[in-house]
Amino acid sequence: MSVGAARGLASSGQKPITEILHPLSAAEELLSPGPDVTVSVGGNREPGLTNGMTVETLSPASVSLLFNRLHLDDSLAEADTKDTYATTETRDLFVTVDDPKKHVSTMETYITYRVSTKTTRLEFDLPEYSVRRRYQDFDWLRMKLEDSQPTHLIPPLPEKFVMKGVVDRFSEEFVEKRMKALDKFLKRVADHPVLSFNPHLNTFLSAKDLNKRQGLALLTKVGESVKHVAGGYKLRARPAEFGTMGEYLDTFSQKLGTIDRIAQRILKEQSEYLTELREYGTVYSSWAGSEQELQRPLEGVAGCVSTCCGGLEDLSENMSQDFLPVLREYVLYIESMKNVLRKRDQSQAEYEGRLEAAILRKQEDGTPMPVEVEKCQDKVECFNADLKADWERWQHNKRQDFKQLLTGMADKNINYYEKCQAAWESLITLLQGKPTEDKTSETN
Structure with a gap:
């Protein structure tokens, strides 16, 4: 049995080829009728939302992965208290996306972003790079990563298409939001112990011009071949x-979808309330101009309303710029994870199909087990190991992101209500102090 086939057998529970073939009954047991599982992820059940499964990470598939995993293991005890990406002690690749610029030509109008890189890695010719990339360049990188690293979870990009007439893709708000999402995507890739060593990432970060046509053509061919792998075959027994994992992703997706819908409604109601509140304050200001005796308290009310307007505007902006984008990112992350799970299932289906056919031939004419069967088993084992490692990493990042998100939301709400309370308390002080001043003037 090859080294690749031996990887991870203890934790995955699958049997090696030698055990499957000798005795033959072991293979028959593997292929015995059981609950069929279609080549898809998830189910209709809605389990309770947990933190996902905790599994032991298997041996890495490359020297670079092993090196990085050693660094990660050293800091495992402190993992939940550290930054979402990586610490400066274990990182040697730093990337930043900033400085968006609008380009207008006779053919098209588009936005480019500055991608800055600092590194000490030997595979880079220089320690620093600064290139400009547009969205389609990021899209090219992601597709190349997905093509060359099919067993790994590729971080999502923000959606490419926007509704014309509804969202202005050249507005400052939209460009800023997209820039932050692209920066997060690239940081997640650069932090990954395998993806960060991908040669396509090196090209993306260092090359002045990207030759994208060849990559896209290759990707189309690979995509078509994968699409026909194990078509219609039902898995005998998915681990x-x-x-x-699939059930967790389905439930997590439902929860995020519900939160997103409610948050969108709250944001709309806040916008409508803010419009009314501003008009409300203006009325008090105009009233104060025609009521000399009530001028101070009326102006005080107008000032309180204005303060509340400012606080609510900040609160709404935080929900729009920080809260909702994180929810949307994880909805896209779920789709990416489901895609990797589907590929894993296709790989297992191909292995089981070849194994079943080989066993039938062995029973009929004694044909030895083809080498392709063992290669397929190697592929399944690599898929399982990489997916488990990326699942753990994704769960860690998710915990960190949502801790930061919810803490920020709590701080913004506290700040908003404290501003409103302080404003109205100052008005009470003003109103209570006025009679005293009037009495003093009468006595004099």
């Missing part, structure tokens, strides 16, 4: 841990 329970991957079934649990």
Whole structure:
């Protein structure tokens, strides 16, 4: 049995080829009728939302991965208290996306972003780079990563298409939001112990011009071939841990979808309330001009309303710029994870199909087990190991992101209500102090 086939057998529960073939009954047991599982992820059940499964990460598939995993293991005890990406002690690749610029030509109008890189890695010719990239360049990178690293979870990009007439893709707000999302995407890739060593990332960060046509053509061919792998074959028995992943993703997606819908409604109601509140304050200001005796308290009310307007505007902006984008990012992350799970299932289906055919031939004419079967098993084992490692990493990042998100939301709400309370308390002080001043003037 090859080294690749031996990887991860202890934790995955799958049997090696030698055990499957000797005795033959072991293979028959593997292919015995059981609950069929279609080549898809998830189910109709709605389990309770947990933190996902905790699994032991298997041996890495490359020297670079092993090196990085050693660094990660050293800091595992402190993982939940550290930054979402990586610490400066274990990182040697730093990337930043900033400085958006609008380009107008006779053919098209588009936005480019500055991508800055600092590194000490030997595969880079220089320690620093600064190139400009547009959205389609980021899209090219993601597709190349997905093509060359099919067993790994590729971070999502923000959606490419926007509704014309509804969202202005050249507005400052939209460009800023997209820039932050692209920066997060690139940081997640640069932090990954395998993806960060991908040669396509090196090209993206350092090359002045990208030759994207060849990559896209290759990707189309690969995509078509993958699409026909194990078509219609039903898995005999998907490992329970991957079934649990699918169920978790389905439930997590439902929760995020519900939160997103409610948050959108709250944001709309806040916008409508803010419009009314501004008009409300203007009325008090105009009233104060015609009521000399009530001028101070009326102006005080107008000032309180204005303060509340400013606080609510900040609160709404935080929800729009920080809260909702994180929800949307994880909805896209779920789709990316489901895509990797589907590929894993296709890989297992191909292995089981070849194994079943080989066993039938062996029973009929004694044909030895083809080498392709063992290669397929290697592929499944690599898929399982990489997916488990990326699942752990994704769960860690998710915990960090949502801790930061919810803490920020709590701080913004506290700040908003404290501003409103302080404003109205100052008005009460003003109103209570006025009679005293009047009495003093009468006595004099």
